[in-house]
Amino acid sequence: xxxxxxxxxxxxxxxxxxxxxxxxxxxxxxxxxxxxxxxxxxxxxxxxxxxxxxxxxxxxxxxxxxxxxxxxxxxxxxxxxxxxxxxxxxxxxxxxxxxxxxxxxxxxxxxxxxxxxxxxxxxxxxxxxxxxxxxxxxxxxxxxxxxxxxxxxxxxxxxxxxxxxxxxxxxxxxxxxxxxxxxxxxxxxxxxxxxxxxxxxxxxxxxxxxxxxxxxxxxxxxxxxxxxxxxxxxxxxxxxxxxxxxxxxxxxxxxxxxxxxxxxxxxxxxxxxxxxxxxxxxxxxxxxxxxxxxxxxxxxxxxxxxxxxxxxxxxxxxxxxxxxxxxxxxxxxxxxxxxxxxxxxxxxxxxxxxxxxxxxxxxxxxxxxxxxxxxxxxxxxxxxxxxxxxxxxxxxxxxxxxxxxxxxxxxxxxxxxxxxxxxxxxxxxxxxxxxxxxxxxxxxxxxxxxxxxxxxxxxxxxxxxxxxxxxxxxxxxxxxxxxxxxxxxxxxxxxxxxxxxxxxxxxxxxxxxxxxxxxxxxxxxxxxxxxxxxxxxxxxxxxxxxx
Amino acid sequence: xxxxxxxxxxxxxxxxxxxxxxxxxxxxxxxxxxxxxxxxxxxxxxxxxxxxxxxxxxxxxxxxxxxxxxxxxxxxxxxxxxxxxxxxxxxxxxxxxxxxxxxxxxxxxxxxxxxxxxxxxxxxxxxxxxxxxxxxxxxxxxxxxxxxxxxxxxxxxxxxxxxxxxxxxxxxxxxxxxxxxxxxxxxxxxxxxxxxxxxxxxxxx
Numbered sequence: 001x002x003x004x005x006x007x008x009x010x011x012x013x014x015x016x017x018x019x020x021x022x023x024x025x026x027x028x029x030x031x032x033x034x035x036x037x038x039x040x041x042x043x044x045x046x047x048x049x050x051x052x053x054x055x056x057x058x059x060x061x062x063x064x065x066x067x068x069x070x071x072x073x074x075x076x077x078x079x080x081x082x083x084x085x086x087x088x089x090x091x092x093x094x095x096x097x098x099x100x101x102x103x104x105x106x107x108x109x110x111x112x113x114x115x116x117x118x119x120x121x122x123x124x125x126x127x128x129x130x131x132x133x134x135x136x137x138x139x140x141x142x143x144x145x146x147x148x149x150x151x152x153x154x155x156x157x158x159x160x161x162x163x164x165x166x167x168x169x170x171x172x173x174x175x176x177x178x179x180x181x182x183x184x185x186x187x188x189x190x191x192x193x194x195x196x197x198x199x200x201x202x203x204x205x206x207x208x209x210x211x212x213x214x215x216x217x218x219x220x221x222x223x224x225x226x227x228x229x230x231x232x233x234x235x236x237x238x239x240x241x242x243x244x245x246x247x248x249x250x251x252x253x254x255x256x257x258x259x260x261x262x263x264x265x266x267x268x269x270x271x272x273x274x275x276x277x278x279x280x281x282x283x284x285x286x287x288x289x290x291x292x293x294x295x296x297x298x299x300x301x302x303x304x305x306x307x308x309x310x311x312x313x314x315x316x317x318x319x320x321x322x323x324x325x326x327x328x329x330x331x332x333x334x335x336x337x338x339x340x341x342x343x344x345x346x347x348x349x350x351x352x353x354x355x356x357x358x359x360x361x362x363x364x365x366x367x368x369x370x371x372x373x374x375x376x377x378x379x380x381x382x383x384x385x386x387x388x389x390x391x392x393x394x395x396x397x398x399x400x401x402x403x404x405x406x407x408x409x410x411x412x413x414x415x416x417x418x419x420x421x422x423x424x425x426x427x428x429x430x431x432x433x434x435x436x437x438x439x440x441x442x443x444x445x446x447x448x449x450x451x452x453x454x455x456x457x458x459x460x461x462x463x464x465x466x467x468x469x470x471x472x473x474x475x476x477x478x479x480x481x482x483x484x485x486x487x488x489x490x491x492x493x494x495x496x497x498x499x500x501x502x503x504x505x506x507x508x509x510x511x512x513x514x515x516x517x518x519x520x521x522x523x524x525x526x527x528x529x530x531x532x533x534x535x536x537x538x539x540x541x542x543x544x545x546x547x
Numbered sequence: 548x549x550x551x552x553x554x555x556x557x558x559x560x561x562x563x564x565x566x567x568x569x570x571x572x573x574x575x576x577x578x579x580x581x582x583x584x585x586x587x588x589x590x591x592x593x594x595x596x597x598x599x600x601x602x603x604x605x606x607x608x609x610x611x612x613x614x615x616x617x618x619x620x621x622x623x624x625x626x627x628x629x630x631x632x633x634x635x636x637x638x639x640x641x642x643x644x645x646x647x648x649x650x651x652x653x654x655x656x657x658x659x660x661x662x663x664x665x666x667x668x669x670x671x672x673x674x675x676x677x678x679x680x681x682x683x684x685x686x687x688x689x690x691x692x693x694x695x696x697x698x699x700x701x702x703x704x705x706x707x708x709x710x711x712x713x714x715x716x717x718x719x720x721x722x723x724x725x726x727x728x729x730x731x732x733x734x735x736x737x738x739x740x741x742x743x744x745x746x747x748x749x750x751x752x
Binding site for chain 2: 108109112173176177178180181182184185186211212213214215216218219220222223226230231232233234239240241242245249252
């Protein structure tokens with residue numbers, strides 16, 4: 001099956017040479033792997049910050065964590081998880097998989113690719129330098145003005161935060177330019193746009209969104225930097241500026257960002273579900289087209305984060321309606337996945353397990369989103385723990401769980417070894433139970449009126465039980481991440497050899513060796529259908545006859 | 548890079564999907580300019596957002612601008628779009644000398660624009676005391692016009708590098724793609740100035 005020959009084993013090099021090779025690499029697979037490692041490290045850091053918060057909220061009137069530290073924790077937790085975990089892990093997997101799926105030998109701009117990686121990593125480190133100023137910024141991850149103005153955040157911590165996001169934002173945009181160009185220009189012969197694998201398609205659209213959503217954030221961060229350091233007045237209400245402008249600019253980035261991090265996870269699930277149900281994806285065209293619809297509509301929903309600031313009723317209705325509208329293409333996808341799963345011959349390995357978990361959990365997260373899009377309901381629930389529960393349900397129950405499915409799916413390809421199915425199952429159930437216990441009760445404490453970001457709460461509000469269940473859930477979740485990391489690590493050595501195509505899959509990345517050679521494919525493949533490997537394995541019954 | 552597909556005259560790769568028939572370098576530049584448009588769009592929106600306030604406080608746009616100077620500088624920038632186009636045509640005709648002449652003229656026009664901006668800023672800061680921290684007008688004006696000037700500066704630097712490479716014949720008619728995408732960037736910077744000029748000096752006074 002393999003199109004490429006296995007590379008001859010290299011002599012054992014001294015570790016300095018190996019390090020030099022990795023630091024100076026322009027190979028999309030190595031760059032993707034470093035992105036992934038970076039994200040895993042920051043996942044552990046961001047998770048530890050979450051545990052500090054859950055520990056503090058365990059009892060009412062708790063004084064375990066000082067309030068200023070608590071504020072730093074939720075700021076850095078949100079910032080880390082979005083910018084230094086979700087973005088790099090998705091950039092990394094896209095870097096690794098997309099060129100393989102489209103039959104290319106590398107990304108369009110390999111050196112730009114390396115630049116994007118290191119800039120993203122150094123941006124993250126720069127943001128964490130804020131701790132060296134005596135404490136991280138305590139401004140929240142969406143950093144509303146005027147709290148971020150120099151008057152209220154006097155230390156340089158906020159400046160490090162701004163600079164870190166600016167720098168890693170440059171990395172994200174350069175990565176997006178690279179990926180979009182790669183998909184548009186480097187596809188193997190005969191892979192027309194309508195034959196692109198769904199993961200590549202969705203990663204492509206997420207990167208198109210990055211191109212247009214990140215620069216407004218960059219501009220807003222620069223304005224904030226000027227306000228703080230040059231005495232400009234963009235968000236300074238006393239001099240005529242407008243804190244409200246920051247909210248618009250931030251969420252103009254912030255809402256497309258949600259889809260930037262969830263679309264690639266949709267793509268991973270769209271690869272896993274057909275292969276593990278032994279069926280062609282149901283309604284490829286609808287899955288593909290609904291992706292484009294999501295990418296466009298996502299730029300018209302941002303102000304649903306701002307219903308409570310007092311916009312006009314017309315504006316409220318518009319953004320509420322747009323938020324309902326974006327649920328339609330998302331629902332289209334869900335029904336397509338369900339129809340693919342339905343009647344399939346399931347293979348219940350970890351990728352499928354996590355994909356089914358994704359299907360059930362993501363629906364719940366989507367439904368609470370629709371609840372929040374109802375303007376009068378949002379007036380009641382905004383800035384409460386209900387919102388915290390909602391977006392964690394989407395980001396973890398959507399993005400992260402889909403990511404786990406994708407990581408286990410491609411692990412044998414990347415390493416040439418099988419992961420431990422037993423550890424993966426432990427991880428799945430600990431994760432799922434812990435996740436439901438952590439974020440389920442937040443909806444209830446939110447409806448009972450608990451505001452987000454408070455560092456402690458009075459005894460008599462009836463919030464204590466729900467917070468304790470949430471903290472218990474966090475305690476169950478935490479080991480699941482460690483098992484995940486341990487599984488990836490230990491299977492590098494002890495995993496059974498995986499072979500080139502362990503899942504009997506259909507897309508081009510499985511046509512080369514595991515791990516792929518540095519040049520990916522000895523000869524550039526040609527495709528005739530959406531499932532080129534199926535055609536190769538079943539010459540008597542190829543797909544291209546029917547597409 | 549994958550040698551897949553047919554090659555166009557620039558040695559790039561044609562997409563087999565027939566939707567995009569540009570080389571990677573060109574698509575890369577176009578996507579980059581798309582993100583740049585989103586960046587400038589945001590700064591422009593911020594300028595518009597504060598327009599009512601900025602025209603009221605003192606010093607304000609109707610007091611401080613010296614239009615003849617700005618018009619002269621803008622004329623330099625606008626005409627540089629024409630000269631860079633002629634330069635690119637000359638390179639395609641394999642006339643290296645004409646290319647160097649027109650390309651050099653483009654650099655000079657870019658520098659003249661920057662000189663005009665510098666003199667204007669000297670006037671604003673020195674005579675009117677208008678800085679980025681003076682009032683909201685200063686804040687939005689210097690940010691928007693400053694970022695545009697930064698892009699002109701980057702363009703002048705890149706064009707100077709191209710000029711040096713072309714003089715030592717490392718850029719010739721054989722590899723015109725680099726020159727072409729640099730000219731796209733320059734046209735974009737010019738196009739942004741059309742919007743900024745209209746907004747700041749015509750509508751915003």
